[in-house]
Amino acid sequence: MSSPILTPDVAIVGAGPAGLAAATALGDKHGISALVLDREQTAGGIPRHCDHPGYGIRDLHTFISGPNYAKRLTEAAVRAGADIRTSATVTAMSADRTLQVTTPAGLLTIAPKALVLATGARERARPARLIPGDRPQGVYTTGQLQNIVHLQHKKVGKHAVIVGAELVSWSAAMTLRHAGCRPVLMTTEYPSPESYAAFNIPGTTLLRVPVRTRTRIVGITGKHHLESVEVENIDTGARDHIACDTLIFSGDWIPDHELPRAAGITLDPATLGPLVDTALRTDAPGVFAAGNMLHPVDTADIAALDGTHVADRVADYLATPSWASPQQLRITCEAPLRWVAPGLMAPGEPAPPRQRLLLWTDELVRRPRVAIHQDGHLVASKTLPWPASPGRVFRVPWSIMDRVRPDGGDVSVSIDNARATGFVPGRRALIGVG
Known part of the structure; x- marks a missing residue:
């Protein structure tokens, strides 16, 4: 018996945040009811x-708080007419946008007119970081820790080491204290x-977490x-041993890119997410991407604003279903910059979300002089x-691209x-990653 086929717009x-914000904007601004799929039992994503x-x-x-934020986004999407289906796992995707979905009620085939991928990013677990040693209990990513503590209401250990010193690392520290x-x-x-001084100073003084720079874990x-x-x-x-019963791996993000990769959609070799233009279009007609699967990883509100941005582009496509665009130029970056998003531009097309070019750096530069080169010539600097x-994501005003020919x-x-x-810290973690 064949599975039911749904054909939403x-x-x-x-x-x-990206998916819910897109659904809200589609409904409120364009009168389009979106079908939203999520494998979790509750909508809201990581902020929950x-x-x-x-x-x-x-x-x-x-x-x-994160849970209140997730609740507000979910309620707004529902009010906008979104059909949110949780415990719905997309098991396959084809380049023509067709999805195979497993739900508690059975299998579904979904063939939408337009598709938005907003599956976010995840932290690399210990195996991807190639750290040798034993394989004991008590080793988690920040996401696993927060799920255990805030959703399952379970305890972890008594003394923890946190790998990473970025924003999510301090989130892990607060969760550990809560537990x-x-x-x-x-x-x-x-x-x-890596995090802002506004987090580092309270973290080291109020939470009393000592931070060691230029260090790494080499054994467990x-x-x-x-x-x-x-x-x-x-x-x-020099090496020393730190006694602990809990180890948290924070940061070192990778997009949840399995669906676009399996569908043959072109991935950006730097971000490992889909390669998109300023309209957040992939190279598969009718398939868009938004949020942290494009720029791993930014804050939840930036991901949500991505969703608001892509809703307008999706509505434009549904009104005039054409995937043609002016000749696109590839945007790349040079060390110590690791990646740039979006990776494509077509002069004259709309600017990217928030009119910002997003980049990731492996070196601290306090007053960066950003330069744009085309055909080997400097065309702009600021x-x-x-x-x-x-x-953390480095944001550059899109206006710096105005002189690109x-x-x-x-x-x-x-x-x-x-x-x-x-x-380039953490580069060894890229080994063996698909």
Whole structure:
């Protein structure tokens, strides 16, 4: 017996901030009811797991906890007419947008006129980071930790080491404190903590978490339960053992890209997410992508604003279903920049979300001088008053691209006053990743 076939105008895979915001904008602004699919039992995405404030600043202009933020986004999407189906796992996708979905009620085939991929990103677990040693209990990613503590209401250990010193690392520290587990060390390979000073200073003083820079975990000990980790100073090679019963791997993100990869959609080799233009279009007709599967990883409100942006582009496509665009130029970047999003542009087309070019750097540059080259020639440069800092997205005004020639070659973005030391933490984690 064949599975039922649904043919909505728009299907959205992922009920996190990007997917829910897209569904809300499609309904409220364009009168289009979207079908939203999510494999979790409850809509809302990662913010559901983060029971601390700091959500909704840019999109909702408020300052609330993750669960409240997820609830507001979900309720807004429902009011806008979205059909949200949870416990719905997309098991296959084809380039013509057809989805095979497993649900509690059985199998579904969904053939939408337009498709938005908003499956987000995940942290690399210990196996992908190639850290040797024993395989004891007590080793988690931040996402696993928050699920255990905030959703399952279970306990972890008593003393924890956190790998990474970015925004999500401090989120992990707060979750550990909530669970009665004391963070005894935060370790980062970078020369300085990656998160904003507004998080570093309260974290080190109020949470009293010591941070070791230029260090990495090189060994894990514990036959059944975690007993200690071995920490190495990258510059001196000195090592010591830190006693702990909990180890949290934070950051080091990778997009949930299995669906577009299996469908043959072109991926950006730098981000590992779908390669898109400023309209967030992939190279598969009618297939868009939004949120942290494009820029792993940014804050939830930025992902939501991606969803709002892509809704307009989807509505344009449904009104005039053409995938043709002016000649697109490839946008790449040079070290210490690791990736840039979007990776394609067509001069004269709409700017990307928030009129920002998003990049990731492996080196701290406090007053970066951003340069744009085309055909080997400098076409624009601008010194920005905010830093390019590892561990968080570096935002560059899109106006810097105004002088790019439509009839020219591809475009390269660089930071002219970077030291270009070649230091790229975490690159070994890319080995063996599909």
